[in-house]
Each structure stands twice: as C-alpha cells, then as structure tokens.
Amino acid sequence: MNEESRIIAGDLFLTLVGRDADSVAKAVLALGAVPEDVDKILLQRDIELLQEKYYTTSLDRISLKVAIGDLMEVIFKYRVRILPEFIMLAKSLMTLEGVIQELAPGLNIVSMAEPFARKLVSERYKKGSA
Numbered sequence: 001m002n003e004e005s006r007i008i009a010g011d012l013f014l015t016l017v018g019r020d021a022d023s024v025a026k027a028v029l030a031l032g033a034v035p036e037d038v039d040k041i042l043l044q045r046d047i048e049l050l051q052e053k054y055y056t057t058s059l060d061r062i063s064l065k066v067a068i069g070d071l072m073e074v075i076f077k078y079r080v081r082i083l084p085e086f087i088m089l090a091k092s093l094m095t096l097e098g099v100i101q102e103l104a105p106g107l108n109i110v111s112m113a114e115p116f117a118r119k120l121v122s123e124r125y126k127k128g129s130a
Contacts, residue, residue, distance in 0.1 A: 001085045007123075009089060014118060021048040028075060032082040046074045062110045065094040 001009070008030050015023035025044040050070050054062055068090045075082060097109045 001089065005083065005085055009086065010116075010118075013113065021051055024051065028071075028080060031075070031086050032080050034078070034080050038078050038080070043074070043078050046077065050074060062108070064097045064109050067110075068094055 008027060012024065012027035012031070015027055021044055024047045025040065028043070028047065029040070053070070054067065072090065093109065093113075100107050100109055
C-alpha cells in the first residue's frame with residue numbers, strides 16, 4: 001500500500017472513530033472512483049446513520065468485522081469503486097480481528113489501531129507543513 005493510500009485509510013479510521021460524517025464521506029470518496037450520478041448528500045446521510053449505530057459504543061466494544069461490513073454496504077450501495085488494496089486491507093483487518101479474538105479475547109483491534117492511525121495522519125500534516 002503506497003503512502004497516500006495509508007494516509008487515506010488512517011483518515012477514514014480516525015473520522016469514523018471521531019464520528020465526523022462529513023469527513024468520513026470525503027474519505028470514502030477518496031478511496032476510489034465515484035460515479036458522477038451519486039447523490040453525495042444521501043451518501044453522507046447513510047454514513048451518519050452508520051455512525052449513530054456506533055456512537056454510544058466504546059471503542060473496546062466495536063467489532064471491526066461488523067463495522068467494516070457496514071461501511072462496505074454503504075460503499076457498494078453508492079457504487080464507489082474501491083482500489084483493490086483497500087479491499088485487501090479490509091479483509092486482512094477482519095481476519096486479524098478474528099485471530100486476535102481466538103488468541104487473546106480481551107484485546108480489541110480498534111483500540112489498538114487508533115494510535116497508529118493518528119500517527120499516519122500526523123505524519124501527513126508534518127510533511128505538508130515542511
């Protein structure tokens with residue numbers, strides 16, 4: 001995965017966790033090609049509905065597999081063509097979460113990934129200001 005893709009993935013994760021539907025919609029649109037006829041207002045509304053589902057849930061109780069599945073449903077509904085590396089990343093994270101649940105049920109991959117995502121985004125801003 002190239003640096004730009006890593007940054008987009010980090011942005012998406014942080015905006016999902018931060019519950020910023022407008023930024024999530026922008027990150028989703030940055031993931032791939034979006035048909036011109038897509039209603040971006042409806043896309044943002046569906047993302048807001050998705051975020052409401054997780055709003056009251058603490059990070060350590062969120063299933064990455066379910067959250068990614070929910071996000072993919074929205075992405076496919078609006079026919080966003082995602083780059084293959086994002087599909088592979090999603091599948092890998094879902095598999096990793098399953099393995100972690102088997103080996104160490106108390107660990108939560110979402111909580112573990114947040115600092116990494118923050119670091120990716122911070123690196124982008126450092127490079128942008130340099």
